[in-house]
Amino acid sequence: MTEIVRVIGNGGDLPDGEVPEGLAEKDLIEMFRWLVLLRTFDERAVALQRQGRIGTYALYWGEEATQAGALYACEETDWVFPSYRQNAIGILRGIPAATVLAWWRGYGGTHGFWNPRDHRVGPICVPIATHLPHAVGVAWAAKIRNDRASSLAWFGDGATSEGDFHEAMNFASVFKTSTVFFCVNNQWAISTPISKQMASETIVQKAVAYDMPGIRVDGFDPIACWKATRIALERGRGGDGPTLIEAFCYRIMPHGTADDPKLYRDEREAEKWKAFEPLGRMGAFLRRLSILDDAREDEIVSEAKTTIAEAVREMESIAQPGLEILFDHVYASGRPWSYDEALAELRAVERPAEVKPLGPPTSSGAGEEGKTQ
Amino acid sequence: MTASSLNMVEALNKGLHEAMGSDDRVVVLGEDVAKTGGVFRVTAGLLDSFGEDRVVDTPLAEAGIVGAAIGMAVYGLLPVAEIQFDSFVYPGFEQIVVHAARYAWRSKGEVPASIVVRIPYGGGVRMPELHSDSPEALFAHVPGLKVVCPSTPADAREMIVAAIHDPDPVVFMEPKRIYRAGREEIAETPTGATNGNGPNPFLSTARIAREGNDLAIFSYGATVPLCIAAAERLESELDVSARVVDLRSLYPLDVDTIVGAASECHRALVVHEAPRTAGIGAEVSSLIHEKAMLDLEAPVGRVTGFDAPFPQFANEDDYLPSVVRIFAGAKKVLEF
Numbered sequence: 001m002t003e004i005v006r007v008i009g010n011g012g013d014l015p016d017g018e019v020p021e022g023l024a025e026k027d028l029i030e031m032f033r034w035l036v037l038l039r040t041f042d043e044r045a046v047a048l049q050r051q052g053r054i055g056t057y058a059l060y061w062g063e064e065a066t067q068a069g070a071l072y073a074c075e076e077t078d079w080v081f082p083s084y085r086q087n088a089i090g091i092l093r094g095i096p097a098a099t100v101l102a103w104w105r106g107y108g109g110t111h112g113f114w115n116p117r118d119h120r121v122g123p124i125c126v127p128i129a130t131h132l133p134h135a136v137g138v139a140w141a142a143k144i145r146n147d148r149a150s151s152l153a154w155f156g157d158g159a160t161s162e163g164d165f166h167e168a169m170n171f172a173s174v175f176k177t178s179t180v181f182f183c184v185n186n187q188w189a190i191s192t193p194i195s196k197q198m199a200s201e202t203i204v205q206k207a208v209a210y211d212m213p214g215i216r217v218d219g220f221d222p223i224a225c226w227k228a229t230r231i232a233l234e235r236g237r238g239g240d241g242p243t244l245i246e247a248f249c250y251r252i253m254p255h256g257t258a259d260d261p262k263l264y265r266d267e268r269e270a271e272k273w274k275a276f277e278p279l280g281r282m283g284a285f286l287r288r289l290s291i292l293d294d295a296r297e298d299e300i301v302s303e304a305k306t307t308i309a310e311a312v313r314e315m316e317s318i319a320q321p322g323l324e325i326l327f328d329h330v331y332a333s334g335r336p337w338s339y340d341e342a343l344a345e346l347r348a349v350e351r352p353a354e355v356k357p358l359g360p361p362t363s364s365g366a367g368e369e370g371k372t373q
Numbered sequence: 374m375t376a377s378s379l380n381m382v383e384a385l386n387k388g389l390h391e392a393m394g395s396d397d398r399v400v401v402l403g404e405d406v407a408k409t410g411g412v413f414r415v416t417a418g419l420l421d422s423f424g425e426d427r428v429v430d431t432p433l434a435e436a437g438i439v440g441a442a443i444g445m446a447v448y449g450l451l452p453v454a455e456i457q458f459d460s461f462v463y464p465g466f467e468q469i470v471v472h473a474a475r476y477a478w479r480s481k482g483e484v485p486a487s488i489v490v491r492i493p494y495g496g497g498v499r500m501p502e503l504h505s506d507s508p509e510a511l512f513a514h515v516p517g518l519k520v521v522c523p524s525t526p527a528d529a530r531e532m533i534v535a536a537i538h539d540p541d542p543v544v545f546m547e548p549k550r551i552y553r554a555g556r557e558e559i560a561e562t563p564t565g566a567t568n569g570n571g572p573n574p575f576l577s578t579a580r581i582a583r584e585g586n587d588l589a590i591f592s593y594g595a596t597v598p599l600c601i602a603a604a605e606r607l608e609s610e611l612d613v614s615a616r617v618v619d620l621r622s623l624y625p626l627d628v629d630t631i632v633g634a635a636s637e638c639h640r641a642l643v644v645h646e647a648p649r650t651a652g653i654g655a656e657v658s659s660l661i662h663e664k665a666m667l668d669l670e671a672p673v674g675r676v677t678g679f680d681a682p683f684p685q686f687a688n689e690d691d692y693l694p695s696v697v698r699i700f701a702g703a704k705k706v707l708e709f
Contacts, residue, residue: 079448108478109481110481113478113479113480113481114480114481115480115481115483115484116447116480116484117447117483122447123476123479123480127467127471130436130440130467130468130471130472131472132440133437133439133440133441133444133468134440134441134443134444134472135444136437136440136441136444137440137441137442137443137445137446137448137452138444138445138447138448140441140444140445141444141448141449141450142448144400144426144427144445144450145448145449145450149448151444163434163436163464164436164437164440164467164468167432167436167437167440168437168441170432170434170437171431171432171434171437171441174431174432175429328482329477329478329482330477331477331485331517331519331541332477332482332487332541333519333539333540333541333572334572336624336625337625337628338625338628
């Protein structure tokens with residue numbers, strides 16, 4: 001089996017590796033800050049869902065290393081394409097956390113969507129693996145235009161069963177696009193374990209078929225994820241094409257807030273894996289390097305909490321969108337004639353009482369914008 | 374370049390050359406589109422003119438072709454993806470429906486998937502199974518897509534240029550049966566592209582293919598010439614003057630022209646070779662009934678393919694609307 005790339009040890013029998021070249025102290029702290037921000041968002045989102053203030057939510061608790069580590073290796077001009085499991089990745093690129101929360105609150109239009117070109121962050125991809133050809137297309141276009149941009153797409157182990165994964169890998173390989181296929185192998189696709197997902201021993205071996213390198217990393221180790229992504233991007237920029245990264249980890253949490261893992265797995269197993277979660281591990285590593293102490297960590301955690309709390313306030317201050325939002329932006333060239341009829345039909349009757357934001361509105365403005373007429 | 378007499382393949386080819394020549398963001402990709410110029414030769418010569426970066430033979434994978442084209446569009450290119458035959462689009466269907474159609478909506482209208490998916494479609498050319506489908510209604514049912522279908526060389530050239538410049542994703546149905554059916558003078562430059570603001574008429578309006586006032590026959594693609602032939606027979610045998618409306622745009626439908634023609638003629642027939650149920654004809658018929666019921670002397674008739682798989686080709690002419698069947702369908706509406 002392919003060796004697993006790992007940098008962070010456990011402070012005991014598993015020794016720490018060298019911090020890779022290219023990561024200064026400030027980078028390590030910044031990466032830690034990213035992990036904390038992602039974690040804070042995720043935990044807050046789960047709480048909001050429990051309180052009925054956002055809809056069903058797909059957790060990523062424990063997978064922050066695969067996101068922050070990989071993104072930190074990217075340049076600003078590189079494009080990233082998240083699946084729903086990386087739904088908040090954009091907040092590390094400047095997309096307001098309130099926008100992502102609004103997406104989960106069921107808002108569209110200018111509230112819950114963003115312009116992918118603004119931060120080179122693709123939309124949250126709900127169907128499985130279908131964003132991978134887009135990542136290839138972006139890197140391919142950049143290559144045609146002689147631009148430096150590369151692309152990276154995250155997806156899960158289940159996604160490797162989809163045709164789009166294979167078509168994207170093949171296109172990237174044939175056209176040598178600078179694309180990083182970043183597979184977060186958390187070993188579960190809702191209730192389906194990796195052993196039922198595939199008969200292959202690893203995901204990374206699927207790279208062989210496309211004659212591209214594969215790197216298997218510890219998915220709970222942000223520095224290893226950074227290192228693998230850095231290698232992949234350098235290779236891509238050099239014109240040598242794509243790389244498949246398998247970040248081996250475990251889905252410690254349920255698939256989503258509506259999922260009950262007790263129905264299909266022994267949760268003691270998840271508890272065991274919890275010891276490897278990346279935040280504690282990175283924190284301990286940085287303490288061993290003497291670049292993090294309690295005071296600094298408290299400061300980072302507090303800063304993240306403030307950011308997300310403000311985002312929650314902002315999300316809940318968004319008024320219930322009006323009827324127009326049903327038809328906004330469907331066509332960039334303008335509305336088809338039938339939309340006028342549709343709006344007229346809706347405006348001719350009372351708006352259903354059910355049309356209101358989730359949970360208790362915290363702003364006096366909420367619910368006003370959307371009134372009929 | 375002077376005006377020239379071209380068939381539909383040559384006209385599309387001319388339009389592609391023009392679009393690629395005037396805008397270096399335009400790229401063409403698909404199976405066998407570069408070196409062979411496509412199995413129907415619609416993309417012939419593009420490789421020599423624009424090079425292998427912009428005219429690409431892809432692996433045999435329609436989700437990959439459409440998906441990569443979407444990514445290219447997101448980056449800022451204007452890709453034209455060819456699906457080799459109608460039924461081959463099904464593996465790419467998900468990319469068209471869940472991504473191409475929704476990228477504008479999903480990006481506040483700022484990043485539409487500005488792609489053209491060219492699909493040679495339809496029967497009548499004696500092909501093996503799954504080379505003769507008419508899947509246009511599947512796409513017309515998907516919000517966010519435009520679906521168009523030319524029936525003449527001149528329209529084909531105008532429409533392909535307009536589709537490439539249109540910001541929205543366009544499913545471009547090409548009636549392969551009439552690819553080389555006839556020649557037509559083609560204007561030196563596309564007229565639709567130069568009419569300034571507003572939607573390009575070639576992507577949003579129907580065309581009156583034949584004047585008449587007793588019966589409105591609505592069709593598109595390869596059945597338009599058959600409708601015209603049936604109209605000639607109606608004229609000579611029954612002294613009925615039938616107006617033939619070539620829809621051109623299947624989504625959005627040109628409601629004014631459709632309802633206007635039905636109101637003025639008082640009788641209407643819709644003709645297409647796709648299966649009947651939930652086809653374009655059902656929508657046209659419904660629109661007419663909703664908006665011009667009191668002007669009608671008869672229910673809107675339909676002459677279509679059937680709710681059965683497109684047959685093996687020994688029987689395809691039984692399945693396809695023929696002049697005889699259109700004539701009979703028209704008579705039924707006239708005699709109601």
